[in-house]
Amino acid sequence: MTRLIFLGPPGAGKGTQAKALADFLNIPHISTGDILRQAITDQTDLGKKAQEYMDKGDLVPDKLVEDMVEERLQKPDAEHGWILDGFPRTVAQAIFLGELLAKMEKDEEKVVNLDAPDDIVIDRLLGRGRKDDAEDVIRHRLDVYRRDTAPLIKYYGDRHKLLTVNGNQSQEEVTAELKKVIAV
Ligand SMILES: Nc1ncnc2c1ncn2[C@@H]1O[C@H](COP(=O)(O)OP(=O)(O)OP(=O)(O)O)[C@@H](O)[C@H]1O
Numbered sequence: 001m002t003r004l005i006f007l008g009p010p011g012a013g014k015g016t017q018a019k020a021l022a023d024f025l026n027i028p029h030i031s032t033g034d035i036l037r038q039a040i041t042d043q044t045d046l047g048k049k050a051q052e053y054m055d056k057g058d059l060v061p062d063k064l065v066e067d068m069v070e071e072r073l074q075k076p077d078a079e080h081g082w083i084l085d086g087f088p089r090t091v092a093q094a095i096f097l098g099e100l101l102a103k104m105e106k107d108e109e110k111v112v113n114l115d116a117p118d119d120i121v122i123d124r125l126l127g128r129g130r131k132d133d134a135e136d137v138i139r140h141r142l143d144v145y146r147r148d149t150a151p152l153i154k155y156y157g158d159r160h161k162l163l164t165v166n167g168n169q170s171q172e173e174v175t176a177e178l179k180k181v182i183a184v
């Protein structure tokens, strides 16, 4: 059973790799950013609440994202594994997820830390062209990552759940390294 969490700065390639690996393993790729962007497109209550945070590159409040993830992980397609991309992003979210998975008796998750240097990820994101990929917003998202999300590397390392993969390689090389690392 594969339950993987992808950690890493914006632009490290989490979405790209999570999608490739989820297709390969035939399990759902659950991206909280994708779910939130869809909610904005659909103009749901959640989307309306999330939009101002996302446009600025700030984190959406924990409770909104936690409820969304709890609902998603209980869907039938998530029964036999998943890859979570973009969640958790704060220690509070990690504690929430740990308790949720323990309650669901599915708490043998592993965490992949996919890293790449700032100059590389900034270049990649400028080329991606999403609404929140303007340079000032990218730099803010990197600051938010360092302040709120990077502490999760130690959090999961302390719990012996952390695997590390170098995101500063070609997409094919990263995929190959990932497959090797998750096989151990
Ligand atoms: N190994 C790679 N080499 C070069 N470009 C890459 C690589 N991996 C991903 N990219 C490109 O970099 C951009 C960002 O990748 P991706 O969306 O997967 O990152 P992310 O970590 O999910 O970012 P975010 O957290 O901002 O959503 C995309 O345009 C993608 O095509």
Ligand SMILES: Nc1ncnc2c1ncn2[C@@H]1O[C@H](COP(=O)(O)O)[C@@H](O)[C@H]1O
Pocket: 010, 032, 033, 034, 036, 053, 054, 055, 057, 058, 059, 060, 061, 062, 065, 085, 086, 087, 088, 089, 093, 132, 141
């Ligand atoms: N786990 C999350 N907590 C708070 N805010 C989140 C979370 N996941 C996504 N967001 C918001 O969505 C954008 C884009 O996320 P990507 O993972 O880069 O697609 C992010 O900046 C937050 O505003």
